[in-house]
Amino acid sequence: MSLLEYEAKFSELNPNRRHGNTSPHKIAMLLAVMDLIESGSLQENRIYFDRQLKDAFTKRFNELKSEADRDNPHLPYYHLHTSGFWHHQVNPGQRESYKTMSASGASAIDQHIAYAYLDEELFELLQNFTVRKLLTSALDRNFAITETSRKSILGSNNHWNWLECEAIVQDYFVMLDKEFKREPYSKADHRRALLTKLNNRSEGSIEYKHQNISAVLVELNLPYISGYKPASNYQKDLKQAVLAHLAKTETSSKPITQYADSSPISTFEEINWKSVLDTEAPARVNSTNDQFGRPYLATKPNYAQREARNRQLGKIGEAFVIEYEKFRLTEAGRPDLAMKVEWTSKAEGDGLGYDIRSFDPYLDEPLFLEVKATNSGKYQPFYITDRELDFSREHAAQYKLYRVYEMKSHPRLFILRGAVDDHVHLRPRSFEARFS
DSSP states (O other), X not given: OOHHHHHHHHHTOOOOOGGGOOOOHHHXXXXXXXXXHHHTSOOSSOBOOSHHHHHHHHHHHHHHOOTTOOOOTHXXXXXXXXXXXXXXXXXXXXXXXXXXOOOXXXXXXXXXXXXXXXXXXXXXXXXXXXXHHHHHHHHGGGOOOOHHHHHHHHOOSSSOOHHHHHHHHHHHHHHHHHXXXXXXXXHHHHHHHHGGGSSSOOHHHHHHHHHHHHHHHHHTTOOOOTTXXXXXXXXXXXXXXXXXXXXXXXXXXXXXXXXXXXXXXXXXXXXXXXXXXXXXXXXXXXXXXXXXXXXXXTTOOOHHHHHHHOHHHHHHHHHHHHXXXXXXXXXXTXXXXXXTOBOHHHHHOSOSSOSEEEXXXXXXXXXXXXXXXXXXXXXXXXXXXXXXXXHHHHTGGGEEEEEEEOTTSSOEEEEEESOGGGTSOOOOOOOOOOOO
């Protein structure tokens, strides 16, 4: 659902209007939730009926109440479930009783409901200050926002506003889905179609924004459109728009997981081995983007991790490097060494710290090659084990990591020589749990 669709829902919340008075309870509850998000007190999409929420509700309620209104936070906590975006996690064993419950008091909430939660997409949208401001205005006595006031809130300066970010993110994922399915599409046609939805943006600025989205996806360990090289200097709103899109429905992330688990090319017969090597490995750069103080989507697929577990992808990547090494050594006039290239991980199993034993054709010295393969582009993050990292450090002079990318269509590779951490930033992703 888009921001404007949520704006309409907030504007048409249908609060209790008995006795000619608009009840402020639902509005106060939603404002309280937004306050807790803004303060950093609510970092996960679980809204507990606890003292923190009740206090935040009371503060907002007192600003809105009339003489006849009573401070009863249990009423909106229950009745908001009719909004379509507020949901209840029912306590174990209370499902049947919940169906017939009434919000007669706080005890009924405690008995039946573990916590409330919002649409995942809405929860991500509310991380953004401008979005909160717009939806707060929509809640203001439940009147719809005028076009003039909306523009005033969203802003019209050189920075892309939320609706523009939302539009370009949606367009990017349409293209990414086509790329997953290997369907033809025109980036130029997409840029031109976007011009009508944006505030006098140039095609060049649209292309750069697409590169920004690639950078966001790489940071999130997700695949990106290979033709849009990641540009990391992006605005915070853009990242939040990507997260909101991913949270929208399961269908947003399903193609991503399918692509991570899918098989790469199965034959190398049409490979032009002379054009396989990419001599420009990505440079390690320091990111200046805000890393956020909250966890990202709990349901967000970790593409790099899934690819690391895709054994078929790994094995075909290693087979690809075996064939490339034989070609390289033969081209260097050493067919004798080409015959000795060893697929070590296949012969002796994983755990040695490298996958392939090859040779330097000029020094007759062995080379230890680790292979990391991806169906995505060259900037896709990869996983490396402690053993592999230690081996790269201990045998730096004879060690190379071959990163094989775009394995789904036109595989190429670049090479990182020596200790892996000389080339990349390492982020810990798991820990050993011990009792001693």
